[in-house]
Amino acid sequence: MVFCGLMAITGDDEINVARYDTSHGAAHRDMIGRKSGLLRKEWYPDIPTDVVLQNAINDLRLNYEVYRTQYEAN
Numbered sequence: 505m506v507f508c509g510l511m512a513i514t515g516d517d518e519i520n521v522a523r524y525d526t527s528h529g530a531a532h533r534d535m536i537g538r539k540s541g542l543l544r545k546e547w548y549p550d551i552p553t554d555v556v557l558q559n560a561i562n563d564l565r566l567n568y569e570v571y572r573t574q575y576e577a578n
Contacts, residue, residue, distance in 0.1 A: 507553075508560035510568055512575065521568075521575040524560035531556040533563075535571070537578025 509523035524533050530549040537543045548556050564571070 507557055508564065510564050510571055512572060519575075522564065522571045524556060526553060533560070536575060538575055540578045543574075543578055 507524060507526065509525075510521040512519050512521050519538075520534070520536050522533060522535055524531065526532075530547055531551065531553055532545050532547045534545050535543040551559075
């Protein structure tokens with residue numbers, strides 16, 4: 505389940521740039537590249553989901569421009 509993500513709209517498409525979710529049994533962040541797809545996955549198995557959610561909101565608010573640039577470059 506995706507519980508926090510950064511989306512970009514390109515034409516008629518909505519794309520994931522970064523997302524935090526709990527699939528695979530633990531909270532993690534996926535960083536995505538336009539050409540490369542999944543760039544990396546960072547795991548947070550020992551952090552409670554509510555804390556990861558708050559950290560995700562803060563991270564995406566502070567770093568959305570960097571993540572969008574990274575998405576376009578990769």
